[in-house]
Amino acid sequence: MTRFALTLEYDGRPFMGWQRQNHGPSVQQALEEAVFAMTGERTAVHAAGRTDAGVHALAMRAHVDIAKPVAAFRLMEALNALVRPRSVAVLACTVVPDDWHARFSCLARAYEYRIVTRRAPLTWEAGLAWQVPQPLDADAMHATAQVLVGRHDFTTFRSAHCQADSPVRTLDLLDVARDGERIVVKAAARSFLHHQVRSMVGCLAMVGMGRWSCDDLAEALAARDRARLGLNAPPDGLFFVRAVYP
Amino acid sequence: MTRFALTLEYDGRPFMGWQRQNHGPSVQQALEEAVFAMTGERTAVHAAGRTDAGVHALAMRAHVDIAKPVAAFRLMEALNALVRPRSVAVLACTVVPDDWHARFSCLARAYEYRIVTRRAPLTWEAGLAWQVPQPLDADAMHATAQVLVGRHDFTTFRSAHCQADSPVRTLDLLDVARDGERIVVKAAARSFLHHQVRSMVGCLAMVGMGRWSCDDLAEALAARDRARLGLNAPPDGLFFVRAVYP
Known part of the structure; x- marks a missing residue:
C-alpha cells in the first residue's frame, strides 16, 4: 500500500461540496471513482478541508492509499484523464509516508x-x-x-x-x-x-x-x-x- | 431617435461569436432581442470588433439607436435584466452624438x-x-x-x-x-x-x-x-x- 499526496484544483460549481453526499455529485466521489477506474480499488480520498457546495479550490491537498504499484506521475496523469466531471484537476502527486494525513497533519x-x-x-x-x-x-x-x-x-x-x-x-x-x-x-x-x-x-x-x-x-x-x-x-x-x- | 454607446462584457463560450448567425446564438442577437423586449423596436447593435466564436470581451464598445424615450441608466438596467443567455452584461451606457459609430469611430x-x-x-x-x-x-x-x-x-x-x-x-x-x-x-x-x-x-x-x-x-x-x-x-x-x- 502506497500513500499519495495530491494537490487539487477544482471548480465548485457542479458539486455539492467536497464530501460524498447521497443527493448529488461531490469532489470526493469524483476522485474516488477515478481511482477505481484506474486501479479497481475502492478507497477513500481524504482532504485538508471539506469545502461546501459551490466553493472552489486552487490548491486543496488530499491523500489516498493505493495497493496497485503505480508511479506518482502516472497516477496524476490517469486521474486527470479519468475524472468526471472535468471540473477537478490533479496539479501534483507525490509519495508520502503512511502517517502523513491530509487533514490531521495539516498545520x-x-x-x-x-x-x-x-x-x-x-x-x-x-x-x-x-x-x-x-x-x-x-x-x-x-x-x-x-x-x-x-x-x-x-x-x-x-x-x-x-x-x-x-x-x-x-x-x-x-x-x-x-x-x-x-x-x-x-x-x-x-x-x-x-x-x-x-x-x-x-x-x-x-x-x-x-x-x-x-x-x-x-x-x-x-x-x-x-x-x-x-x-x-x-x-x-x-x-x-x-x-x-x- | 437617440444613440446609446454601450460598454459590454461577455463570456464567449455560449456564442458563435459577435455577429448574428443562422446556425447558433450570437452576442449581437442576444442584445438585439433584449432591446426588442424592452422597447418593441427591431434595431441593430453595432460593435467595435466582431469577435469569433468562443472569444470573450472585458470591455467591448457598441452602439444602438432607440426611438422610445429612455434614460441611459434605465436602458442599462433593463438590458442586464432581459438579456439571455446571461453571459452578456452592460457595464456602462451613455448617450452619444448620432455620428458616433462603435466601429467606424474607433481609433x-x-x-x-x-x-x-x-x-x-x-x-x-x-x-x-x-x-x-x-x-x-x-x-x-x-x-x-x-x-x-x-x-x-x-x-x-x-x-x-x-x-x-x-x-x-x-x-x-x-x-x-x-x-x-x-x-x-x-x-x-x-x-x-x-x-x-x-x-x-x-x-x-x-x-x-x-x-x-x-x-x-x-x-x-x-x-x-x-x-x-x-x-x-x-x-x-x-x-x-x-x-x-x-
Whole structure:
C-alpha cells in the first residue's frame, strides 16, 4: 500500500461540496471513482478541508492509499484523464509516508474570497465571485477585520451544522485589499469552523456598505450568538488556496 | 431617435461569436432581442470588433439607436435584466452624438490573450485560457514578438475568411509577460485582421516551445502566405479589452 499526496484544483460549481453526499455529485466521489477506474480499488480520498457546495479550490491537498504499484506521475496523469466531471484537476502527486494525513497533519489553511462591486451581473466570472451591486469601503473592512484576528470564540460566525467540538479558533490573518472594483479577502488559520470564512466576509461587507460599524462587529463576536450574524456571504467567491504541512 | 454607446462584457463560450448567425446564438442577437423586449423596436447593435466564436470581451464598445424615450441608466438596467443567455452584461451606457459609430469611430483596439502552461487540464478557467502542457520561454516570445510590431502585410496571420480589403495593418504593441505558469500576450492596433491575434499568439507559442526561431517568425511574416502559419491559437484565451475613441 502506497500513500499519495495530491494537490487539487477544482471548480465548485457542479458539486455539492467536497464530501460524498447521497443527493448529488461531490469532489470526493469524483476522485474516488477515478481511482477505481484506474486501479479497481475502492478507497477513500481524504482532504485538508471539506469545502461546501459551490466553493472552489486552487490548491486543496488530499491523500489516498493505493495497493496497485503505480508511479506518482502516472497516477496524476490517469486521474486527470479519468475524472468526471472535468471540473477537478490533479496539479501534483507525490509519495508520502503512511502517517502523513491530509487533514490531521495539516498545520494551517488559507482561503481567499473574491468580491466584484458593480451593478452589472457577472458573465465569465458568474459563480466565481460575489457580485455586490454597490461600492464597498475596503479600508474600513480591513481595519475592522483586525477585531477578528487572534484567539476567539467564533460561535457567531459558525454554521448551525458545524460539527467541531469547540467554537474557539485562532485566526492568524484576515486581510482585505481592493483593486478597482475587485476586493479580495485573505484568511489564514490552523483550522476554520463551518461557514466561518463566509460569515466573516458577509459581516465585513456590512461594514464596507456602511451598515455596520467596527463596534457592531466586535459586539457580534462577543455575543457568541449565531442570530447576531449580519450576513453570510455566498459560496461563489470562496477559494481554498493553501494547506501547510510540517 | 437617440444613440446609446454601450460598454459590454461577455463570456464567449455560449456564442458563435459577435455577429448574428443562422446556425447558433450570437452576442449581437442576444442584445438585439433584449432591446426588442424592452422597447418593441427591431434595431441593430453595432460593435467595435466582431469577435469569433468562443472569444470573450472585458470591455467591448457598441452602439444602438432607440426611438422610445429612455434614460441611459434605465436602458442599462433593463438590458442586464432581459438579456439571455446571461453571459452578456452592460457595464456602462451613455448617450452619444448620432455620428458616433462603435466601429467606424474607433481609433484603436486592444486584445489580451491568456495562456496557462501546465500539464493538468483547466477547471474553473476551462474555455477562458489556452492550456499549453509544456513550459514556454516568455522572454524569447516577447523579444520575437517585436518582429511583428509596425506596419506589415499580415497575410500569413489572416484567416482565409477575412473580408478586409487590405492585409496591411500597423501593429502598435505586442507584449508577452509571464507570472508563474500564466502568460499574458497584449496586442494593440488601430484594427486587426480576422484571426490575426490568435495567429500571432500561435506562432509566438511555437517560439516559446523552442520549435521556431526569431528568423522563422520573420520569414513566415515576409512570405505573406497563410500556409506558412505555424499554429493558430484557440479562441479560449482571447479577450477584447479596449476600444479607443476620439
